[in-house]
Amino acid sequence: MLPGLRETVEKHGLLASKALGQNFLLDRNITDKIIRLSLNRQELSSFAGSNVCEIGPGPGGLTRAVLEAAPASLTVIEMDPRCIAIMEELKEQTNVPFRIVNGDALTFDLSREIEAPRQLVSNLPYNVSVPLLTGWLKQAGSYRAMTLMFQKEVAERITAPTRCKDYGRLSVLAQLTCDVAKLLELPPECFTPAPKIRSTVLLFTPKTEIPAAETLAKVEKITSLAFGQRRKMLRQSLKAMPGLLDKCRDLGIEPTARAEELPPETFLRLAEN
Numbered sequence: 001m002l003p004g005l006r007e008t009v010e011k012h013g014l015l016a017s018k019a020l021g022q023n024f025l026l027d028r029n030i031t032d033k034i035i036r037l038s039l040n041r042q043e044l045s046s047f048a049g050s051n052v053c054e055i056g057p058g059p060g061g062l063t064r065a066v067l068e069a070a071p072a073s074l075t076v077i078e079m080d081p082r083c084i085a086i087m088e089e090l091k092e093q094t095n096v097p098f099r100i101v102n103g104d105a106l107t108f109d110l111s112r113e114i115e116a117p118r119q120l121v122s123n124l125p126y127n128v129s130v131p132l133l134t135g136w137l138k139q140a141g142s143y144r145a146m147t148l149m150f151q152k153e154v155a156e157r158i159t160a161p162t163r164c165k166d167y168g169r170l171s172v173l174a175q176l177t178c179d180v181a182k183l184l185e186l187p188p189e190c191f192t193p194a195p196k197i198r199s200t201v202l203l204f205t206p207k208t209e210i211p212a213a214e215t216l217a218k219v220e221k222i223t224s225l226a227f228g229q230r231r232k233m234l235r236q237s238l239k240a241m242p243g244l245l246d247k248c249r250d251l252g253i254e255p256t257a258r259a260e261e262l263p264p265e266t267f268l269r270l271a272e273n
Contacts, residue, residue, distance in 0.1 A: 008059055008086055023191040025061045025123055030190055034201050035065040035121070037183040038147040041203050047071035050144055051114050055105045055122035055132065060086055066121055073097040075114055077105045105132060111142040120146040126195070129154055130170065137204075138216055140177035146204040152185065155200035162263050168230075169223040175264045176211060176219065178204040211268055218271035226259035226267075233258060244270065 025031055039045065052071040057063045057078055066074055067090070074096055076087055084102050091098040101108065106128060110118065120143055124132060129150050136146060150158070153166075158174045159182065160166035174180055184201040188194040211219070222241065229237040235255035238244045248255055251269055253262070 008089070023123075023126070023193065023195050024058050025186075025190060026059070026192055027190060028061065028064065030186065031061040031065040032068075034062065034147065034149075034184060035069050037201070038121075038145070038203055039069060041181055041183065042145055042205070047119060050117050050119045051075070052119045052121055053077065053110055053114050055120070056125050057087060058083055058123070060090055062121055062123055063087070063090060067094050067096055067098075071096060071119075073099070073115075075099040075101065077101045077103060077108055079104055106135070110136075111139050116142070117144045118142060119144050120148065122147075123149045123199075126151050126154075133158075134170070134173065137173050137177045138213060140204070140206040141210045143204075143206060145206075146178075147183070147201065148204065149186075149199055149201045151195070152198040152200045155182070155202055158202060163260055165260075167260050168227045169220070172219065172223050172264045172267050173216070174204070176207075176216070176268055178206050180204055211271075215268070215271050219267050222267055222270055223259070226262075230259060 039047070047066065047069045048071070050071055051073045052066050053075045054063055054066060055077050057076045058080070060083075063074070063076060076099070078084060078087065078101070081102060084100060087098075087100045091100065110120070120136065122132075129148075133148065133150075136143070154170075156166045157168060157170045159180055160168070160171045181203045182200060183203050186199045186201070188196065188198065191199070222238070222244065225240055226234065226237050233256045234248060234253065235245060237259065238248070245255060247270055251266070253266065253270075
């Protein structure tokens with residue numbers, strides 16, 4: 001039997017750190033629901049057969065739910081040394097192979113350090129959610145699935161359709177590499193301390209065919225130019241990359257179009273060859 005979550009927090013005197021972007025999710029009903037919804041969407045009954053990695057476990061709310069879903073192994077990566085003792089306690093209470101890394105997930109190559117098949121789970125620290133996600137999307141084929149929580153505004157950017165104000169570079173990269181499904185939206189009062197914004201849990205399932213790393217790098221360059229001057233027509237925003245406007249014409253893309261009018265597949269065609 002795993003130790004109670006709120007009792008653990010009180011025992012260790014753990015207060016969320018604003019500097020680390022922490023907002024703890026202490027309601028087991030919610031953490032269990034997140035994992036249950038993710039597994040159901042994947043048509044799985046457990047994490048059996050998957051090596052799960054959790055980023056920023058904090059006091060271990062999601063960690064407990066993951067352990068009860070019986071993964072082949074669990075690796076947790078936590079920057080806050082105060083939370084390591086809590087993870088050590090959980091490790092002693094479970095038969096699941098459990099690895100604890102006290103470090104920065106931004107410098108940790110999950111595709112090398114964790115055996116396939118891999119799943120990612122995280123209530124992402126708000127201040128590093130986008131750079132972490134961007135790195136994982138570039139290696140999307142390395143994962144079976146990613147169950148990730150973001151502030152609602154970031155989730156809307158990820159899932160935004162074309163011709164929407166939230167559609168941008170992150171939308172293109174996410175939608176070229178993964179099928180993204182919204183699992184759950186949570187109000188501020190679910191967290192300790194309560195943030196000022198709502199949060200959204202998304203499930204990322206890698207596409208069967210994912211563009212090569214070199215192509216994705218080029219997509220990033222093109223979208224950086226295109227969305228960096230959002231109000232400008234493509235003939236103005238893309239002129240810094242030689243040959244790109246000619247390619248637009250070859251593909252039948254009007255030079256008077258704006259970036260938000262082009263679907264992800266069109267940016268991919270511009271990046272290919």
